[in-house]
Amino acid sequence: MSLAETTKAPTTGAARKPANVFVDGGSGTTGLGINERLKLQSDVTVKTIADDKRKDLAAKKALMEEVDLVILCLPDDAAKETVALVDSMGASAPKVLDASTAYRVAPDWAYGFPELTPDQAGKIRAANKVSNPGCYPTGAIALLRPIVDAGLLPSDYPVTVNAVSGYSGGGKSMIASFEDGSAPSFELYGLGFEHKHLPEMQLYSNLTRRPIFIPSVGNYRQGMLVSVPLQLDTVPGKPGGADLQAALAKRYAGSKYVSVMPLQNEASKGGRIEPEALNETNMLELYVFASDKYHQAVLVARLDNLGKGASGAAVQNMRLMLGLPEE
Ligand SMILES: NC(=O)C1=CN([C@@H]2O[C@H](COP(=O)(O)OP(=O)(O)OC[C@H]3O[C@@H](n4cnc5c(N)ncnc54)[C@H](OP(=O)(O)O)[C@@H]3O)[C@@H](O)[C@H]2O)C=CC1
Ligand SMILES: CC(=O)N[C@@H](CCC(=O)OP(=O)(O)O)C(=O)O
Known part of the structure; x- marks a missing residue:
């Protein structure tokens, strides 16, 4: 097991360290809304990237080695680029929550509307890749x-x-x-x-x-x-x-x-x-x-x-994916 893998937060369990999250596109409209919400959550630590490195794939990959989950608040093409990077990371890959339109009907992604059916929240909890709804x-x-x-x-x-x-x-x-x-x-x-x-x-x-x-x-x-x-x-x-x-x-x-x-x-x-x-x-x-x-x-x-239509829903999905209780 790699060092990075051992640092990933467990998805269940009682006492544990705060989960680490990276918001890719954190200075856009959706990203800022997520960051504002995450400031209020003591069980989540947000890892940030230097502004001049925010589009640098090597810097993103290094940061993603350190986190449990990455939230993509990017245009579709940039989201696909980060997902390709995650797919190249093997066992040290973080979970991905994508706010763009790129994967919303992809069969191997869970749709991030926990209220869709009685079992949807469980699917989101178990998934490595979740698309946040439009x-x-x-x-x-x-x-x-x-x-x-x-x-x-x-x-x-x-x-x-x-x-x-x-x-x-x-x-x-x-x-x-x-x-x-x-x-x-x-x-x-x-x-x-x-x-x-x-x-x-x-x-x-x-x-x-x-x-x-x-x-x-x-x-x-x-x-x-x-x-x-x-x-x-x-x-x-x-x-x-x-x-x-x-x-x-x-x-x-x-x-x-x-x-x-x-x-x-x-x-x-x-x-x-x-x-x-x-x-x-x-x-x-x-x-x-x-x-x-x-x-x-x-x-x-x-x-x-910007709430249940974007950043609020993203934080709700993030908490499910990290095995954290509802806000
Ligand atoms: N606004 C809304 O209500 C909703 C938006 N969404 C979706 O969320 C995603 C983001 O939208 P929104 O926040 O509105 O868009 P914004 O235009 O407000 O923000 C997008 C951000 O992504 C940054 N960015 C672009 N390319 C890259 C890259 N390669 N690496 C890192 N950062 C990059 C931009 O930086 P820069 O400007 O410097 O290029 C910008 O800060 C989109 O896919 C959108 O469809 C989803 C639900 C609702
Ligand atoms: C007013 C306006 O332009 N709205 C956007 C949708 C915003 C949104 O939720 O779309 P995504 O999550 O799919 O980005 C549009 O119609 O394209």
Whole structure:
């Protein structure tokens, strides 16, 4: 057994040293959010790389020899480059948690949405490679998967997902374009039907038909809403809003980070929701707005794109992968 291997933290056990973690891309939007969260965790030590060496592969490899887990907060190509480096390290390789889109539907990686199914947290705990979900898929999959699994929505239903994100979702360059006033106040995008989140959204929602996904970005920093309209009279069995809400409540009962809100129907008054209420948290709220009169429903997820949509989820996955208790 190599020296580096003996320094890796055990994944189970009571008394032990803090686990060592390296955040590759630690000065980007997602990386900074993870570092802020890790400052509050005494059972994790963050190992850093000199700024002028942060893109130097030999320096990265030397640092990765010392850590139990590396979190990649990089563009896809750079993430693939670091993963190739990890793959060359043999027994001294750290576990990898990747925040990019590169491995989200790769069969040999675990998908880092612990609430996906009752056994997903266990898969993440046991995996050496975990991909952190995209922000929009986190909302869409959380809403759709339990309803499809319960047989309330057929897997070939023509699903449309609409969403709005704060501008931090686009990383450093989009943040700069909103903050220097060159970006429009609001914009629809994804109108080429090829948004990078579609494959994971379809796969983990258990949908056989590719959804239509229309995201948008507004002139505020962070927070998002993901919504899925449903014409319930076209769905076999004609489920009502209460059936949908009950399936979600059953799936997420006891969950620390996913809250299923009471059914919102004609009697509830309101019919409005804004995207920023969960900012700086790792929470995800799920709503069913429904009309029995018109047999229509809209499923809505609210989350912080930098929280449960990125850095918060990464820290939740990191703790599972290191065998540490929930925050
Ligand atoms: N922002 C968000 O809400 C979310 C982002 N993500 C994903 O997380 C990843 C990072 O995104 P985000 O934080 O927004 O992006 P940013 O553009 O804010 O940050 C990316 C960081 O990576 C650095 N970087 C680029 N290439 C390398 C390299 N070869 N080695 C080391 N560092 C490098 C950049 O440094 P420099 O600028 O100097 O090149 C920059 O600091 C992306 O894959 C993104 O898709 C995931 C979920 C949500
Ligand atoms: C507003 C905005 O541009 N958002 C980004 C998604 C951010 C995110 O979560 O995407 P990844 O995790 O896949 O990087 C986009 O639509 O490409």
